Amino acid sequence: MVRVVNSDTVRASTWVMAAGTAIDAMAMTTADDAAAQEFARVVERHRPQIFRFLLSSTRDVDLAETLTQECFLKAHRNWGSFRGESSAMTWLMRIAINLQKDHWRNRRMQFWRTTRTNSVDLDEASEWLPSGESSVEQQLLARERVKQVWSAVKGLSERQRTVFLLRYVEEQELSEIAAATGLSEGTVKAHLSRAVARVRLELGGRR
Amino acid sequence: MNKFEDDAEFAQALKNFKSSVHAWSDAAYTRPRTVKREVRVRSWRLAAGWALGCVLVAGSVSGGLLERNHRAELARIAAQQRAAEQMRQLQLQEQAKITDEDLLAGVDSAVSRQVPSAMEPLAQMAEDEIK
Numbered sequence: 001m002v003r004v005v006n007s008d009t010v011r012a013s014t015w016v017m018a019a020g021t022a023i024d025a026m027a028m029t030t031a032d033d034a035a036a037q038e039f040a041r042v043v044e045r046h047r048p049q050i051f052r053f054l055l056s057s058t059r060d061v062d063l064a065e066t067l068t069q070e071c072f073l074k075a076h077r078n079w080g081s082f083r084g085e086s087s088a089m090t091w092l093m094r095i096a097i098n099l100q101k102d103h104w105r106n107r108r109m110q111f112w113r114t115t116r117t118n119s120v121d122l123d124e125a126s127e128w129l130p131s132g133e134s135s136v137e138q139q140l141l142a143r144e145r146v147k148q149v150w151s152a153v154k155g156l157s158e159r160q161r162t163v164f165l166l167r168y169v170e171e172q173e174l175s176e177i178a179a180a181t182g183l184s185e186g187t188v189k190a191h192l193s194r195a196v197a198r199v200r201l202e203l204g205g206r207r
Numbered sequence: 208m209n210k211f212e213d214d215a216e217f218a219q220a221l222k223n224f225k226s227s228v229h230a231w232s233d234a235a236y237t238r239p240r241t242v243k244r245e246v247r248v249r250s251w252r253l254a255a256g257w258a259l260g261c262v263l264v265a266g267s268v269s270g271g272l273l274e275r276n277h278r279a280e281l282a283r284i285a286a287q288q289r290a291a292e293q294m295r296q297l298q299l300q301e302q303a304k305i306t307d308e309d310l311l312a313g314v315d316s317a318v319s320r321q322v323p324s325a326m327e328p329l330a331q332m333a334e335d336e337i338k
Binding site: 048051052055056061064142145146148149150168169171199200203 | 214216217219220221223224225227228229231232233235236238
């Protein structure tokens with residue numbers, strides 16, 4: 001079958017195709033803009049919490065800032081693949097935990113590159129105590145207790161520390177901790193129990 | 208809540224710990240950033256470290272090369288001196304040899320004289336008788 005098409009028809013179909021492509025492009029741009037705005041909101045909402053977790057894990061402000069930036073950079077790259085099966089916070093926390101693990105692993109392997117750590121000591125970490133209405137003696141006692149907790153946290157294994165901080169600093173539920181760490185809830189409970197026992201021992205309480 | 212949190216003191220310690228971490232984090236999160244300065248300092252230190260390392264390596268290499276050249280030069284001079292000494296010894300030996308031969312020749316020429324043939328006196332007598 002021979003199909004005869006005049007030039008006007010070709011021009012019109014070309015215009016329609018171009019218009020369609022433009023509309024698709026505009027739709028994609030709108031979708032991209034929406035995704036970017038959504039991601040910006042996620043960053044704004046969760047960045048302080050991710051930073052806080054990394055700071056308490058590393059006790060190093062510069063390192064926590066760097067890892068937080070890496071966390072959101074990685075999240076931005078993979079934002080398209082985030083399907084919302086867990087909350088954005090859990091997803092981001094999982095990225096942060098993995099980045100932290102990678103950092104310590106690389107540091108162990110490349111110990112000769114930089115042997116100096118910027119982690120603050122326990123005294124400095126314990127300085128940060130909001131001044132309530134309590135007396136000076138009570139504040140000193142509270143500071144001493146905080147220092148003891150820091151000391152116990154420092155002695156915990158990596159998993160125990162992560163679970164402890166997520167539970168008692170970030171106040172996450174066991175199911176959220178399990179999702180963020182990739183462990184079962186039973187394992188999370190076991191790690192948490194050991195961590196708490198260690199902290200209690202450091203504080204001089206019963207085991 | 209687990210059984211440990213029943214303990215009021217322990218719960219208070221954990222609460223203080225949480226408040227402490229939050230306060231520290233809030234202060235660190237809102238502090239003015241000095242990243243550029245730190246990067247500059249680090250890059251300056253890195254550059255200084257590299258420069259020092261390069262100088263040390265260059266010094267070691269050039270020192271080694273100089274030492275090697277110096278030793279080669281000394282060996283060359285020693286070889287030249289040995290060759291010159293050998294040549295001098297040969298010349299002395301040669302000279303000594305020539306002098307001995309000349310001396311012997313001189314002695315020969317000095318002590319030798321014309322010796323008459325063994326039958327000359329008899330021949331002389333025979334000539335005289337014939338005359």
